[in-house]
Amino acid sequence: MKTRLYTYIIISCCLIMAACNKEYLERFPLDSPSDETFLTNEAELDMAVTGAYNGLWYHPSGISIPFAITFDYASDIGWERNTTDLQALGLGVVDSDNGFTGGFWTAFYRGIARCNNILDKAEPLKEVVPEDTYNRLIAETRFLRAYYYFYLNELYGGVPLITKTVSLAESQTPRNTKEEVTDFVISELDAIIPNLLAETKSINKGRANQGAALALKSRAALYNERWQEAADAAQAIMNSGTYQLHPKFDELFLYDGQNSNEIIFAVQYMKGLQVHPIPAQFYSRIAKGFSNKIPVQTLVDSYECTDGLAIDKSPLYDPKKPFANRDPRLNYTIVLPQTRYINYMFETHPDSLMTWNYNTTPPTRVSNTDVTNAYATFSGYLWRKYADLADKDDPSNSEINVTLFRYAEVLLNYAEAKVELNQIDQTVYDAINAVRQRPSVEMPPIAPGKSQQDLRYIIRKERKYEFAAEGLRFFDIRRWNIAHEVMPGKLLGRVRDAFLTSAPRIDENGTPHYENVSNSGQMRVIETRIFNKDRDYLWPIPRLETEVNTTLVQNPGY
Numbered sequence: 001m002k003t004r005l006y007t008y009i010i011i012s013c014c015l016i017m018a019a020c021n022k023e024y025l026e027r028f029p030l031d032s033p034s035d036e037t038f039l040t041n042e043a044e045l046d047m048a049v050t051g052a053y054n055g056l057w058y059h060p061s062g063i064s065i066p067f068a069i070t071f072d073y074a075s076d077i078g079w080e081r082n083t084t085d086l087q088a089l090g091l092g093v094v095d096s097d098n099g100f101t102g103g104f105w106t107a108f109y110r111g112i113a114r115c116n117n118i119l120d121k122a123e124p125l126k127e128v129v130p131e132d133t134y135n136r137l138i139a140e141t142r143f144l145r146a147y148y149y150f151y152l153n154e155l156y157g158g159v160p161l162i163t164k165t166v167s168l169a170e171s172q173t174p175r176n177t178k179e180e181v182t183d184f185v186i187s188e189l190d191a192i193i194p195n196l197l198a199e200t201k202s203i204n205k206g207r208a209n210q211g212a213a214l215a216l217k218s219r220a221a222l223y224n225e226r227w228q229e230a231a232d233a234a235q236a237i238m239n240s241g242t243y244q245l246h247p248k249f250d251e252l253f254l255y256d257g258q259n260s261n262e263i264i265f266a267v268q269y270m271k272g273l274q275v276h277p278i279p280a281q282f283y284s285r286i287a288k289g290f291s292n293k294i295p296v297q298t299l300v301d302s303y304e305c306t307d308g309l310a311i312d313k314s315p316l317y318d319p320k321k322p323f324a325n326r327d328p329r330l331n332y333t334i335v336l337p338q339t340r341y342i343n344y345m346f347e348t349h350p351d352s353l354m355t356w357n358y359n360t361t362p363p364t365r366v367s368n369t370d371v372t373n374a375y376a377t378f379s380g381y382l383w384r385k386y387a388d389l390a391d392k393d394d395p396s397n398s399e400i401n402v403t404l405f406r407y408a409e410v411l412l413n414y415a416e417a418k419v420e421l422n423q424i425d426q427t428v429y430d431a432i433n434a435v436r437q438r439p440s441v442e443m444p445p446i447a448p449g450k451s452q453q454d455l456r457y458i459i460r461k462e463r464k465y466e467f468a469a470e471g472l473r474f475f476d477i478r479r480w481n482i483a484h485e486v487m488p489g490k491l492l493g494r495v496r497d498a499f500l501t502s503a504p505r506i507d508e509n510g511t512p513h514y515e516n517v518s519n520s521g522q523m524r525v526i527e528t529r530i531f532n533k534d535r536d537y538l539w540p541i542p543r544l545e546t547e548v549n550t551t552l553v554q555n556p557g558y
Contacts, residue, residue: 186226
């Protein structure tokens with residue numbers, strides 16, 4: 001199915017591009033489809049719908065990695081080292097000409113246009129395409145359109161809702177409200193769920209299924225405080241019995257976890273057709289990587305000790321051994337100093353000019369470029385997620401699939417929605433504890449009897465530990481209205497030649513504060529960020545779009 005999916009994407013994209021060219025259409029070629037002849041049978045409909053998936057492979061210009069995981073580098077837990085428009089977004093100096101933010105508008109409206117083109121032309125095919133097949137393909141198209149609109153709505157805050165192919169005369173389309181776009185996304189998903197496949201683990205791998213639609217509905221509803229709808233959609237997935245947590249957390253983002261029953265929907269990659277360079281971006285310098293997308297110290301210090309207490313409260317925390325007795329997800333997510341990574345010992349202490357190379361038998365000592373290279377990790381840490389040893393010989397061409405929805409998110413969506421409804425029962429604790437207590441994590445369960453506010457903070461921290469580097473943190477801190485608290489100020493890396501003398505103060509959201517740490521002034525200041533509360537909760541609409549479509553009202557501050 002992977003090969004077929006990519007072949008269809010290549011063919012269908014060519015056809016759609018051709019169909020958009022008026023001069024091409026006037027030629028009415030006899031040897032290839034035109035706008036007048038394309039979408040006349042089942043095979044062409046299948047190709048066109050598969051082409052609409054192409055937006056899922058969007059890699060922002062200058063960033064290269066899949067779009068869904070780029071957002072965390074403009075959040076409080078990560079940093080983009082390259083001087084790019086993504087770095088400017090994290091720094092808080094974006095304007096309406098920013099290429100990173102503007103690229104999403106272009107890419108997702110292009111995807112929406114493809115979907116609209118299919119839906120406009122598909123009606124006559126009811127006569128020639130089997131009913132079940134027709135309904136499924138149309139449902140997949142509507143899912144993709146809803147998915148693209150979801151992102152546009154969350155990033156820009158209400159966008160033009162275009163549901164058909166428009167002419168130049170109709171192109172002056174004003175923005176709909178955020179609520180109107182959310183209504184559309186959720187109503188579309190409700191309408192199509194019965195026609196999607198129940199599962200896509202075999203020959204249909206990579207296609208949207210009922211679980212994906214319910215997961216998107218749950219996320220869209222949660223982000224817009226439609227708590228009951230979020231809980232109900234998550235509950236439907238939980239009741240289906242189709243998905244379960246993967247026992248080994250660290251495998252989820254490696255080749256060994258690609259077929260896990262935890263993964264609901266993922267972007268498919270295959271060498272020779274479509275690849276990504278995530279390993280090259282994440283690997284250490286000694287492993288021939290660039291180390292240019294990194295986690296920061298405040299994320300490392302957020303993780304609890306194995307007794308379930310924050311490091312400033314736990315007797316298990318030892319400042320001399322700060323990574324011992326910690327939530328296992330810390331080590332599964334982040335490459336810590338003095339741990340093995342891509343067959344080398346990762347060490348960032350400036351005196352460690354040599355390190356161990358485990359690619360030889362027996363291991364040998366080699367020059368440590370993670371200390372000597374000027375562009376080695378600026379924080380002292382790297383990412384483990386999506387950095388598989390199997391890609392070490394070709395790190396710019398990885399075919400690890402990128403997960404868009406997984407079951408752990410569904411469980412925490414359910415718990416959060418129920419807490420916000422103040423419907424706190426055993427199912428809420430069960431959902432949270434299932435995530436905390438998967439066999440490879442085994443953190444202490446959350447005991448019953450917590451207040452609504454207590455559970456809010458517990459879920460916020462749990463999402464931070466569980467989903468770091470997956471692109472969700474960016475949205476979480478905005479919808480919780482805490483971005484203006486956690487984003488501004490110094491972005492910190494480790495003290496290069498020592499550990500912190502004591503634990504920082506950890507607040508209720510799991511954010512560290514270092515005013516009580518005697519050597520905190522020695523921490524590396526990666527950059528000093530700003531965050532304008534009246535502006536930066538939304539992205540700017542690209543300047544060119546507001547000039548072409550004069551009905552568009554720009555977001556405040558841009």
